[in-house]
Amino acid sequence: MHASGVWAGVTPLEEAWNLADIMNPSTTTKAELQRHGYLGELTCSSASYPLGAHFELHIEQGPILEGSNKKVGVVSGAQAYRWLTVTVDGRDAHTGTTPFNARKDPLLAAAKMVVHSNELAKERGALASTGVFKLPMGSSTNTLPAQVVFTLDIRHPSHEVVKEIHSKCIEGFNKIAMEDGKGVDVTIEVETDSPEIKFHPDCREAIRKAANAVVGEDGSMDIMSGAGHDSVYTSRICPTGMIFVQCKDGVSHHPTEYCSPEDW
Amino acid sequence: MHASGVWAGVTPLEEAWNLADIMNPSTTTKAELQRHGYLGELTCSSASYPLGAHFELHIEQGPILEGSNKKVGVVSGAQAYRWLTVTVDGRDAHTGTTPFNARKDPLLAAAKMVVHSNELAKERGALASTGVFKLPMGSSTNTLPAQVVFTLDIRHPSHEVVKEIHSKCIEGFNKIAMEDGKGVDVTIEVETDSPEIKFHPDCREAIRKAANAVVGEDGSMDIMSGAGHDSVYTSRICPTGMIFVQCKDGVSHHPTEYCSPEDW
Secondary structure, X not given: OHHHHXXXXXXXXXXXXXXXXXXXXXXXXXXXXXXXXXXXXXXXXXXXXXXXXXXEEEEOOOOHHHHHOOOEEEEEEEOEEEEEEXXXXXXXXXXXXXXXXXXXXXXXXXXXXXXXXXXXHHHXXXXXXXXXXXXXXXXXXXXXXXXXXXXXXXXXXXXXXXXXXXXXXXXXXXXXXXXXXXXXXXXXXXXXEEOOEEOOHHHHHHHHHHHHHHHOHHHEEEEEEOOOOHHHHHOOOXXXXXXXXXXXXXXXXXXXXXOOOOOO | OHHHHHHOOOOXXXXXXXXXXXXXXXXXXHHHHHHXXXXXXXXXXXXXXXXXXXEEEEEOOOOHHHHHOOOEEEEEEEOEEEEEEEEEEOOOEEOOOOOHHHOOOHHXXXXXXXXXXXXXXXXXXXXXXXXXEEOOOOOOOOEEOOEEEEEEEEEEOOHHHHHHHHHHHHHHHHHHHOOOOOOOEEEEEEEEEEOOEEOOHHHHHHHHHHHHXXXXXXXXXXXXXXXXXXXXXXXXXXXXXXXXXXXXXXXXXXXXXOOOOOOO
């Protein structure tokens, strides 16, 4: 979504060019484009390179088509999501000599927050997920860490529900922060906020008709995209639609990702 | 406890010498002893260097003396502890496209296990603590990791209670592993198991009498050591006792550790 963000005027060109490898800050997008001979001369923008419409074919990256035995997904839009970074500050302590009532244990509190966010999301038919959970270097079996930083990715087809869960997380996390020992401090920052996208009705209709012709009326279904895609950005500028096909076990971004030649 | 373990015949000399820096495997205990001129000629053993009795003065490393307004702790012994490494295996997945019922989320399961072990320990007046919680490199905000490894340090004055909590953790963790989505796999390994130690009654009595003479009968109290100490090993060979003094806020192994000259 890097280039489509620049094309749609959402991401400034310099910001995209300067994005660096997380492991090696001298490796930037621009340096790699140059190295591979891909730094072209045409300005990357919808003005200099306009599109009349945008259709994107993609694997579903989830198990819904496979589980429903449908060959084609007519993507209605992309769900809303908000990414949070939660920092829980406590105090290092020796695990053997520090009674529970004297602790400021950020790891216990963070574990409770992860569990609580999952419960809140389940109640509302949303998703809440933690993919990063970091402790300072040097924490060990017999010490409590001073800090835990974790991410929270909240998703739902409606931005309103995402905001509601975020707000309930703030309330719940602040309560959890006071529950054990001498309490911990919690700060919650919003890293990314993306409202839901609805694709163009003409594009959806065109995809539905084409699917009916190829796989029959029982072969396709309407589906919401769980992930972000280039089409999220192009939909701001021109009529856009997406076509999903099955991938094995819903797996993506992994060596076992597979889409059969027939499905593609 | 490295050298006292060798002295007491618990740790083989070669094992102690070969212990390497976690960051730099070529830096071993033996190499560092040589470099500093501390590699002596006397054999490190209770046979070649016998002790009639062993008394050890130490900061409490906890808040109990300070909270009870006592100047001296007559240490009755060291509590039992068991260190576990828990490995939770799931499957990487995209957070946006993978519904809860299709996930094998090791981080959610591990968070629930940390919370559960804390509840089990609280019920029995024991301690359960997690100081290490590791995810594979490369996990990110919008992916679930494939694996989480965390440590569990269980402590109680009685080894029987430690074993009981360990056994309840196995039961509870296996149940948690099946609770969400398609489940996760959990394996629990015992890294260290140390039964409780009782110090010698003559040594404890000698310390109590001396404390009474210096700080008065109201100035001291019996106390259990939460941490391991050299005295745990010497107590296997000769009569042993320990004296605890206050440290500020119970903090140790930290730049803010402080014991007043008067207390010492």
